[in-house]
Structures are given as structure tokens and as C-alpha cells.
Amino acid sequence: MGAGQDGGSRIAARWARLVLDVQCPLRRGAWYPVLSAGPEETVVLVRARAVILPHHSLEIVNTLPSRWTIVAPASFAPYAVCPSCTDRVPLPQHGVLAQLWCRRCHQMFGVEPADPTVLVVA
Numbered sequence: 001m002g003a004g005q006d007g008g009s010r011i012a013a014r015w016a017r018l019v020l021d022v023q024c025p026l027r028r029g030a031w032y033p034v035l036s037a038g039p040e041e042t043v044v045l046v047r048a049r050a051v052i053l054p055h056h057s058l059e060i061v062n063t064l065p066s067r068w069t070i071v072a073p074a075s076f077a078p079y080a081v082c083p084s085c086t087d088r089v090p091l092p093q094h095g096v097l098a099q100l101w102c103r104r105c106h107q108m109f110g111v112e113p114a115d116p117t118v119l120v121v122a
Contacts, residue, residue, distance in 0.1 A: 015064050016044050020057040025049075029069035029081030029088075034060060068100050068111045083109055 014034035018026050025046050026032060032044040042055045068080040070091070078091045080100055087104035091097070097111050 014060055014062055016042060016053075016058040016060045017069065018053075018057060019059045022053065022057045024053055025051060026053070027081070027086060028073070029071040029079075030086040031061075031064055031069075031083065066109055068109055070112050080111060082107075 014037065015031040016034050016037075017031050018024070018028055026044070032046055035043040035045055035050055037043070037055060037060060040055055041052050042058055042060065043050050043052050044058075045051075064083070066083050068082060070078060070080055071088075072078040077093075079088050080091055081088055082100075082102040082105060084107055085102060085105040087102055089100060089103070099108055099110050101108050
């Protein structure tokens with residue numbers, strides 16, 4: 001299923017990604033359609049299944065981001081996640097990239113700022 005679809009023909013109104021390391025089927029850095037959100041739990045759609053997660057473990061936005069998400073795992077080299085197809089690509093060790101080309105969906109997107117408050121730690 002494409003990142004832009006909620007399993008039907010309409011586009012999701014809100015999107016979520018993990019910001020804390022929790023046991024769940026979500027891929028770090030990928031955005032998922034939000035089915036419902038409450039003060040303690042949020043339900044997201046993952047591979048056509050509803051998954052309930054603690055609300056505090058997610059970042060929720062109203063528009064699907066169009067920039068690569070930077071993921072900085074504690075035990076691996078940082079990588080970027082495509083906003084369209086969720087493909088992962090390693091980041092170069094030198095320099096800051098403004099844009100990246102996705103080899104899977106053949107699109108060019110900007111890259112999130114390398115600000116420590118924006119990094120997703122997995």
C-alpha cells in the first residue's frame with residue numbers, strides 16, 4: 001500500500017511516525033495514516049491493519065510530509081526514509097544533503113534539517 005492511502009480511496013487527514021522506541025510493527029521514520037487519536041492512545045493503519053500505540057510515542061501532523069525523515073539509530077549509521085514509498089537509504093558521513101533521489105519511487109525530495117530535536121532515535 002502506498003504511503004498516501006489509508007486503505008481506501010480517500011487521503012488520510014492526519015499522519016503519524018514513531019518518535020520513541022517501542023515494540024510495534026511501524027518502521028522508524030515512515031509516516032502512517034491516523035485512524036483515530038485520543039489523549040492516551042492513537043490508532044494508525046499499518047499494512048491494512050489497525051495498530052494501537054501510546055499517543056506519546058508518536059509525532060502527529062495534519063499533512064503528509066514531503067521530506068526525507070532522518071533516522072539515527074543508537075547502534076547503526078543514520079539513514080533517511082523516503083516520504084513517498086518509505087524506502088531507506090544510508091546517509092553520507094560527510095556534508096549535509098539538501099535533497100535526495102529515491103531509487104525506488106524515482107522522485108526527488110528535500111531532506112529534514114539535521115537538527116538534533118528533529119532526529120528520530122530508534
